[in-house]
Amino acid sequence: MEKLLTIAIPTFNRVEYLNKLLEWLAGAIKGFESDCEILVSDNCSSDHTPEVVKRWQNIINNIEINYN
Numbered sequence: 001m002e003k004l005l006t007i008a009i010p011t012f013n014r015v016e017y018l019n020k021l022l023e024w025l026a027g028a029i030k031g032f033e034s035d036c037e038i039l040v041s042d043n044c045s046s047d048h049t050p051e052v053v054k055r056w057q058n059i060i061n062n063i064e065i066n067y068n
Contacts, residue, residue: 003064004035012043015052022056022065029063037064 007025011018018040029036042049053067 003037005032006037006039008039008041010041010043011045011049013045013047013049015045015047015049018049019052019056022052022060026056026060026063033060033062037066040065040067042067 009018009021022038025038040049040053042053050067053065057065057067
């Protein structure tokens with residue numbers, strides 16, 4: 001199914017902001033999970049960005065989160 005809303009997040013070594021943003025989005029999208037997807041585009045961060053994205057993929061598993 002085609003998504004109604006795609007949220008694209010570019011990031012580089014901003015794991016603390018990404019974590020806060022994903023937390024906020026989890027609440028903001030509530031009720032529209034099947035219509036939304038989140039794309040996180042990481043520019044080779046040297047911080048813990050992949051781990052944070054993976055954690056949020058598990059927490060809000062009803063929203064499609066793609067990590068590149």
